[in-house]
Structure formats: C-alpha cells, structure tokens
Amino acid sequence: MMRAATTLALMLACSVALADLPDHRPVPGGVAVVDLGPAGSNRPDATFQDRPVAVREHDGRWKAVVGIGLDATPGEASVRSGGDAFAFEITDRDYAEQRITLDDDEQVSPGEETLKRIRREQEEIHAARDTFSDGTPETMALTLPAEGRFSSPFGLRRYFNDQPRNPHSGLDIANETGTPIAAPLGGEVVETGDYFFNGKTVFVDHGNGFVTMYCHLDEIQVSTGDRVARGDTLGTIGATGRVTGPHLHWTVYLNGQAVDPLLFVEGEDESYNEANGQDG
Structure with a gap:
C-alpha cells in the first residue's frame, strides 16, 4: 500500500512534465499517433472509422491522435485526411x-x-x-x-x-x-x-x-x-x-x-x- 501511494504521489508531481502527446501504442484500448505531414497554417481535419479524431501540431508536424477501441481487430487500419489515407498497424494485446x-x-x-x-x-x-x-x-x-x-x-x-x-x-x-x-x-x-x-x-x-x-x-x-x-x-x-x-x-x-x-x-x-x- 505504502509503495503504491508513493508511486502515485510521484506520478502526480511529475506527470505534468509528460510529453505533449502519448506514445504511439496501436493496440486495442491504445492510441495511434499518425503523422499527417508538415504543419501549415491551417490544422487539417482527420477521421478514423468515419469519426473525427484529434489533430495536434508536434515538432513541426501534424499528428492525428487516434483512440483504438477495446473491440478493435488487429490488422491494418488508416486515418483519412484531405482525401489521403495514412496507414498504421493495430497489434494485439492480451488483457487479464x-x-x-x-x-x-x-x-x-x-x-x-x-x-x-x-x-x-x-x-x-x-x-x-x-x-x-x-x-x-x-x-x-x-x-x-x-x-x-x-x-x-x-x-x-x-x-x-x-x-x-x-x-x-x-x-x-x-x-x-x-x-x-x-x-x-x-x-x-x-x-x-x-x-x-x-x-x-x-x-x-x-x-x-x-x-x-x-x-x-x-x-x-x-x-x-x-x-x-x-x-x-x-x-x-x-x-x-x-x-x-x-x-x-x-x-x-x-x-x-x-x-x-x-x-x-x-x-x-x-x-x-x-x-x-x-x-x-
């Protein structure tokens, strides 16, 4: 219990320093961070499975930040933006x-x-x-x-x-x-x-x-x-x-x-x- 509480306190204190984006973890229940190209003046729209997704500028690039459902099937997937498809792979994850x-x-x-x-x-x-x-x-x-x-x-x-x-x-x-x-x-x-x-x-x-x-x-x-x-x-x-x-x-x-x-x-x-x- 004490170890868990200490870890939590450290996480509360330090998590504000976490990178602006989560890591690319394209598994069911995870997140895919997909590069959409150089950042311009207007933020592009993007969709995944016909739903709009978050797009952020990061290190001079537009990044789509995509939530992957727990019921997702592993395999090839893609984000659509500006008429183009940006592919990524969903890999499996076992849950207890x-x-x-x-x-x-x-x-x-x-x-x-x-x-x-x-x-x-x-x-x-x-x-x-x-x-x-x-x-x-x-x-x-x-x-x-x-x-x-x-x-x-x-x-x-x-x-x-x-x-x-x-x-x-x-x-x-x-x-x-x-x-x-x-x-x-x-x-x-x-x-x-x-x-x-x-x-x-x-x-x-x-x-x-x-x-x-x-x-x-x-x-x-x-x-x-x-x-x-x-x-x-x-x-x-x-x-x-x-x-x-x-x-x-x-x-x-x-x-x-x-x-x-x-x-x-x-x-x-x-x-x-x-x-x-x-x-x-």
Whole structure:
C-alpha cells in the first residue's frame, strides 16, 4: 500500500512534465499517433472509422491522435485526411481476467424496468462520451485525478457472478469515501448524472474529442457548463452505482473510444504493474 501511494504521489508531481502527446501504442484500448505531414497554417481535419479524431501540431508536424477501441481487430487500419489515407498497424494485446461476485442480482441481470432506465441513461452517457468540440487541449498530458490504490487496471475481461460482461473501460483508484477528485487537465464539464451502473458521474471535455469520465462519486461538486482548470475539485470518491467498495472509476475517451488512462500519465502502465507487483 505504502509503495503504491508513493508511486502515485510521484506520478502526480511529475506527470505534468509528460510529453505533449502519448506514445504511439496501436493496440486495442491504445492510441495511434499518425503523422499527417508538415504543419501549415491551417490544422487539417482527420477521421478514423468515419469519426473525427484529434489533430495536434508536434515538432513541426501534424499528428492525428487516434483512440483504438477495446473491440478493435488487429490488422491494418488508416486515418483519412484531405482525401489521403495514412496507414498504421493495430497489434494485439492480451488483457487479464477478473471475476467479481455481487450479492444484488439486479446489478448483474437487471429487470425490465431497470433496463428501461439503463437505456435512457446510455443515450446521455454516449452523447457526453462522443463530444467533439473545436477547442484544442493545451496538452494531452494528464495528472492522476485522485490519490489511492490502483485496484483494477484498464482492459480487464470481466465476469460478474460468472457472467461475461464488457471489458473494464477505465482505471479504478480505491480510497476512502470523501477523498477529493481533481481535474487532470483543464476543460468544460459537459454532463453530470446519477446512473444505475456508474453512480454519480462527471464528464469533462478537454477539446478535440478528448473527454474524461469520473464514476461512483459520493458528491459531485461541479455543474454542467462549468469551466475547470487542472487541479480543480470535481467531487469526491464514493461507492454509488455498481461497486464492491469506494473507489473512482476513471475513463479517458479519444474519438469516443475508451483508452488506457495511464498512456497519458508519467510512467504509463509499467508504473501500475510495478506498484502492484503484477507482471502483466
């Protein structure tokens, strides 16, 4: 626990020095950084699978920064910009398995009335997730939003009461209820809500399809439309929604795809594995 907390403190202090762009990690749940050519006066538009993607100037070049979904099939892929295709290769990545036992069967196999609620909520959640505003984030380097123990890594293949469910789309940070959650980068709060699975939740748009989500909060301390700066309090860790204990579920979205949050934080996933004694 102490080693993990020390690693987290170091990452919080150092991650602002992370390079402007994440590393090129073209795997399911990863990020592809694709060169589009020399930077000119006008930033080009680019798409991946018919969705707009972030484009940033870096070292005098335009770079498309593409989120790759956890369900992506390894193989050749391409970004389209200005009528041209810019190819890259998606390689495979194996994720570990996690089995969770819940006492409340409704949390595993919801009834019809609950399913109606979930469908309504999904529309709101997907709209926030898919936000693509014109603003360009000052950087793509993130600080960790909360102190605590990394309890569940991104990408786990999950089973609830032995029933397969969607892979884990974020990083879980466990700590006591009431622990502050801070914005890892400036942006605008585009949605808040209290959802069946996610509990009390905040979405922050950082611009250009770069969106972060914070779930299972005890208290939400911002409102839709608020502008936040790096370090501003968004709320506190809690145990709302489908949980087994108090923690923050933190998701990073690029072009609507959940990607590994630690690709944007100093130390990447190697620091998580080292802090938790894992080897993969």
